[in-house]
Amino acid sequence: xxxxxxxxxxxxxxxxxxxxxxxxxxxxxxxxxxxxxxxxxxxxxxxxxxxxxxxxxxxxxxxxxxxxxxxxxxxxxxxxxxxxxxxxxxxxxxxxxxxxxxxxxxxxxxxxxxxxxxxxxxxxxxxxxxxxxxxxxxxxxxxxxxxxxxxxxxxxxxxxxxxxxxxxxxxxxxxxxxxxxxxxxxxxxxxxxxxxxxxxxxxxxxxxxxxxxxxxxxxxxxxxxxxxxxxxxxxxxxxxxxxxxxxxxxxxxxxxxxxxxxxxxxxxxxxxxxxxxxxxxxxxxxxxxxxxxxxxxxxxxxxxxxxxxxxxxxxxxxxxxxxxxxxxxxxxxxxxxxxxxxxxxxxxxxxxxxxxxxxxxxxxxxxxxxxxxxxxxxxxxxxxxxxxxxxxxxxxxxxxxxxxxxxxxxxxxxxxxxxxxxxxxxxxxxxxxxxxxxxxxxxxxx
Numbered sequence: 335x336x337x338x339x340x341x342x343x344x345x346x347x348x349x350x351x352x353x354x355x356x357x358x359x360x361x362x363x364x365x366x367x368x369x370x371x372x373x374x375x376x377x378x379x380x381x382x383x384x385x386x387x388x389x390x391x392x393x394x395x396x397x398x399x400x401x402x403x404x405x406x407x408x409x410x411x412x413x414x415x416x417x418x419x420x421x422x423x424x425x426x427x428x429x430x431x432x433x434x435x436x437x438x439x440x441x442x443x444x445x446x447x448x449x450x451x452x453x454x455x456x457x458x459x460x461x462x463x464x465x466x467x468x469x470x471x472x473x474x475x476x477x478x479x480x481x482x483x484x485x486x487x488x489x490x491x492x493x494x495x496x497x498x499x500x501x502x503x504x505x506x507x508x509x510x511x512x513x514x515x516x517x518x519x520x521x522x523x524x525x526x527x528x529x530x531x532x533x534x535x536x537x538x539x540x541x542x543x544x545x546x547x548x549x550x551x552x553x554x555x556x557x558x559x560x561x562x563x564x565x566x567x568x569x570x571x572x573x574x575x576x577x578x579x580x581x582x583x584x585x586x587x588x589x590x591x592x593x594x595x596x597x598x599x600x601x602x603x604x605x606x607x608x609x610x611x612x613x614x615x616x617x618x619x620x621x622x623x624x625x626x627x628x629x630x631x632x633x634x635x636x637x638x639x640x641x642x643x644x645x646x647x648x649x650x651x652x653x654x655x656x657x658x659x660x661x662x663x664x665x666x667x668x669x670x671x672x673x674x675x676x677x678x679x680x681x682x683x684x685x686x687x688x689x690x691x692x693x694x695x696x697x698x699x700x701x702x703x704x705x706x707x708x709x710x711x712x713x714x715x716x717x718x719x720x721x722x723x724x725x726x727x728x729x730x731x732x733x734x735x736x737x738x739x740x741x742x743x744x745x746x747x748x749x750x751x752x753x754x755x756x757x758x759x760x761x762x763x764x765x766x767x768x769x770x771x772x773x774x775x776x777x778x779x780x
Contacts, residue, residue: 420508482595489587
């Protein structure tokens with residue numbers, strides 16, 4: 335039975351709200367990381383490790399949850415997941431040590447791992463291929479909106495009431511989202527496909543079937559590189575603005591909200607529209623659009639980081655433009671995963687992609703950038719003749735150290751561009767093979 339338009343758009347609205355909350359909660363550490371670092375006497379590597387805690391379990395638990403999303407009710411998974419991660423986010427506000435926050439963020443990763451595989455699988459069955467990039471771009475709009483709200487709300491709450499209150503405030507909306515998702519009408523798997531899907535499934539392991547696709551392999555590599563950059567920026571943009579440009583925590587988070595949050599919205603939506611239009615002319619159009627967008631972001635990020643201290647307005651324009659271009663990635667690449675994966679394996683495909691993206695990318699992004707920041711901080715201190723390498727003695731040099739470390743982002747942008755171009759060369763063959771299999775599956779089922 336075909337799902338009504340009202341039910342389809344209700345589902346998308348609820349999934350957007352859940353994704354917004356998803357990124358709101360995970361971004362809090364980026365918004366209030368600097369006061370946490372100072373309270374517990376941490377270096378930047380330890381601050382980055384708190385971001386890594388979330389992504390480690392997110393990635394490992396996401397694979398079995400993705401497979402589960404291909405077999406059980408997806409709305410139930412989403413409801414339980416959002417309730418768990420909201421509860422643990424609020425609990426972090428009562429943490430009394432680095433390790434308590436670390437463990438609680440591990441738990442948040444378990445809850446949030448249910449979101450992307452189940453939600454994207456639902457969207458794949460609610461919207462046809464010609465609308466899929468736009469639908470996914472609306473869903474992924476929760477990323478910049480959630481991040482923007484997290485920077486704005488968490489930064490303001492932290493300035494007025496302290497960083498602990500920011501975690502407590504973030505946990506409240508989860509209960510409402512956990513309830514509203516239960517009213518989604520779950521569609522039949524494959525309901526939005528051009529070809530009616532028969533009962534046949536491809537022989538062999540689902541994981542191996544996914545990895546046999548050259549396009550999926552390139553996309554998985556791209557996810558690791560892209561998430562390294564995105565999580566490096568998310569974790570350290572507020573500390574960078576506070577240290578290098580001299581802003582207070584509220585001012586820095588407002589700038590972060592504009593640059594990394596709000597500017598992502600036009601990037602996602604424009605990326606989805608251009609990606610859908612490009613794929614009507616060329617089968618590999620979506621990946622080409624993503625590759626060119628990332629290519630354009632490279633010099634823009636470099637120039638933003640090169641802006642002199644205090645020129646915050648120029649930084650906002652350049653870094654905002656760069657982030658908007660980087661957000662093209664989500665609309666174009668996520669929809670391509672659906673294009674090259676059979677409907678019954680889309681939850682699993684997203685989970686495999688997220689596993690690599692978070693283990694190899696998001697986990698190393700904050701921690702690796704933090705290590706680089708600590709290295710350059712010590713080098714700056716040594717150049718100034720400082721012998722004492724204690725955290726207190728190094729504090730005046732942390733602005734220069736983090737500034738140097740952030741240049742890893744445009745460097746890896748070059749790698750990401752090359753990987754996406756490589757994927758664009760294989761996607762046409764993969765789509766044709768999948769369409770041929772679906773036609774054959776329908777014939778064998780008759």
